[in-house]
Amino acid sequence: MDRMREDAYRAVREEVAVRADALWNVALRLHADPEYGFAEHRAAALLSGELERAGFAVQRGVAGMPTAFTARSGRGRPAVALLMEYDALPGLGHACGHNLIAAAGLGAALAVGAAQASGGSVLAVGTPAEEGGGGKALEVEAGVFDDVDAALMFHPGVHSWARAPLTAQVQYRVAFHGRAAHPTGNPTEGIDALAALVELFNVLGVVGRRLPDGSHVQGIVTHGGTATNIVPEYAEGLFGLRAATTGALRELAGRLRECAEGVARATGTTAEVERATVRYEHFQDSEVLSERFAAHLARAGITLSPPAPGVYLGSSDIGNVSTRVPAIHPFVAIMDEDGSDHTPEFAEAAASGRAREVLIAVTEALACTAVDVLRSGELRGEAWARHRAARGG
Numbered sequence: 001m002d003r004m005r006e007d008a009y010r011a012v013r014e015e016v017a018v019r020a021d022a023l024w025n026v027a028l029r030l031h032a033d034p035e036y037g038f039a040e041h042r043a044a045a046l047l048s049g050e051l052e053r054a055g056f057a058v059q060r061g062v063a064g065m066p067t068a069f070t071a072r073s074g075r076g077r078p079a080v081a082l083l084m085e086y087d088a089l090p091g092l093g094h095a096c097g098h099n100l101i102a103a104a105g106l107g108a109a110l111a112v113g114a115a116q117a118s119g120g121s122v123l124a125v126g127t128p129a130e131e132g133g134g135g136k137a138l139e140v141e142a143g144v145f146d147d148v149d150a151a152l153m154f155h156p157g158v159h160s161w162a163r164a165p166l167t168a169q170v171q172y173r174v175a176f177h178g179r180a181a182h183p184t185g186n187p188t189e190g191i192d193a194l195a196a197l198v199e200l201f202n203v204l205g206v207v208g209r210r211l212p213d214g215s216h217v218q219g220i221v222t223h224g225g226t227a228t229n230i231v232p233e234y235a236e237g238l239f240g241l242r243a244a245t246t247g248a249l250r251e252l253a254g255r256l257r258e259c260a261e262g263v264a265r266a267t268g269t270t271a272e273v274e275r276a277t278v279r280y281e282h283f284q285d286s287e288v289l290s291e292r293f294a295a296h297l298a299r300a301g302i303t304l305s306p307p308a309p310g311v312y313l314g315s316s317d318i319g320n321v322s323t324r325v326p327a328i329h330p331f332v333a334i335m336d337e338d339g340s341d342h343t344p345e346f347a348e349a350a351a352s353g354r355a356r357e358v359l360i361a362v363t364e365a366l367a368c369t370a371v372d373v374l375r376s377g378e379l380r381g382e383a384w385a386r387h388r389a390a391r392g393g
């Protein structure tokens, strides 16, 4: 059994090795041609084309998104999904290194597909618009991950962390309706909607001091009236809510609604509160799988540590996948800790010699972890048991 697993690791590593130059070339082509969320047409065509040529059954335009796709090798369960992000950042190119995520997911899927001896399937999933569009959230809703046992990806970073402390996030639009009037001529007739919105900011400032660690609200005014000689009858703000867990985010959204309604009662306005974006859930790491990934990656001399305590990062739509199936999203450093993603320096690092080394090491580790998922019923059982326990808790 162990001997057979070792043989399978060797086989996928060989498949990665023969593709190393081609995978790096894919990473560089994406890097040189950045496309933005939901418009990654050339990236999706390049990646799905490579998979199709290798015999994967490709389905394009999944979940109603033209640049989303799935590619399957084999059939049925067990099934392991390898995720590819490929959107860039306006003005900054591949400053989040998604070109490397795409090439690693592609390489691991091709390697496992080519070396696949046992049953089950490898599903490569093209996931558009991670930077704000929530492509994966829409794919989860469309059932793309319904018959999958594990979802695997990595993210380049400035740290090498086994798991990602990704928070839950959503935006809400709050509108206040008052009554217009001339501020001098008939001031008592006016009901100032902007004053209500300003009051909401004040109340949230007080509430903010009592929120749990990782929770916060950031608001902006998107409509604040039209002229200084009219009492504003309409005012609107957009509020970004973030929390360490999806449960805490739900509570925070409830708090926002209460505050808006309270302010409306106090000011004689009416309030409308509505969700303005897809909700990004917090990331729930599958420890048994991220441990397997870390062990495979250690072979290449890259050590992953737990994230620094108390650190919360931004949000990602992998969170929505991770509440549906056991998932991993480790960070592997492509630059030193004094750097940051979403900078021109990070974009440069995403096409550097170090990035190439990371890409090949990570592709091997993802492929070997996929082999573990496909070959070990025990591992799958443990991953699902812990996943369900965490969901229930």
Ligand SMILES: [Zn+2]
Residues within 6 Å of the ligand: 096, 131, 341, 342
């Ligand atoms: Zn990013």
Ligand SMILES: [Zn+2]
Residues within 6 Å of the ligand: 096, 097, 098, 130, 155
């Ligand atoms: Zn990213």
